[in-house]
Amino acid sequence: MKKLYLFDFDGTLTYKDTLFLYLKFYNSRKFTFQFIKHIPLFVLLKMKLLEAEKVKKSFISGVLKGQSRTQIEKKSQEFFETYYPQIFRDNALDFIKNIDPEKTESYIVTASLDIWVQPFADHFKMKLLATQAEFKDHIFTGNFASKNCNGAEKLHRIKEVLAGKRYDKTIAFGDTAGDKEMMDWADESQFEFFH
Template identity: 30%
Template structure:
């Protein structure tokens, strides 16, 4: 007699970092460059020089990312940004995704796992990719919006990196969460990998 599928609450939970793990490079930087166009991109880079110099001292990736949000996205309506993110995913998924990461993702899906992307990139940019992959959830850095739903140029919470990835997972799945597997490629994934039965660090290397 065939065994009944496990209820969703009992299904294994698998977490993937996004940039550098599923993709070959940083999706948010690629998105900003694509959206801005060559001239606006380089003008923005000049505006970011002070933030880049400050980064050499504080080494806070969240601060320099917030500065990029302010330069390139401040004042953009949420609906417009969402539409741009959807279009970006349509155009760039095939160019960014690692085939071996996709193969592992699909193997876990076939086993009935709940698939979660946990990323330091803004969730609004990564969510369309997650939708295309059939992800159950995308947890990412959240942008802040004003009363008219326009980007303020800051985050509404912490940069979703390092310990914050586990904090976000615990908020959804509870404090006793144990991941069946987790995959990442930087020190920003260390804490997430530590709560996985099968931690995978830099295991994906294939290019599109």
């Protein structure tokens, strides 16, 4: 019996969204400045007058653009060491601890950027499907190398990576509308399972 687990990250496995947490951890001064600068955009986003992907890209770029891959990876590892395990739901950690890697393949499927989720995925021995940061000559351009990994894009990325693979059962875990397509596609879906 070969199972496939698909876990959303922010809010499903964790108590809080990691985007603001990571950017503030990376550079709190820049974060505060960019946060204030982006307030009008956040308001428009709430009113559904702007695309989430554009605001997200602009905010992340404001803090991280021009940083080297080495520096970002170093900070991401420090972020993991600082916030693991306290930002994770106890039920989620218990569940992950009991996964049999012989019989199960597990993926974290997240709209968060690969740069800061990767150390968590590595720790859990899971594969990662995330929004990808774009680097040129090892410098972060402020752009994404992939589409924002949310909603229909989550399912697109899953199908792409699983092409030709077979599982007896696929179970998806999520907590927002951004997980709907992934959860509808899975054999079984668990909404707010670890809450």
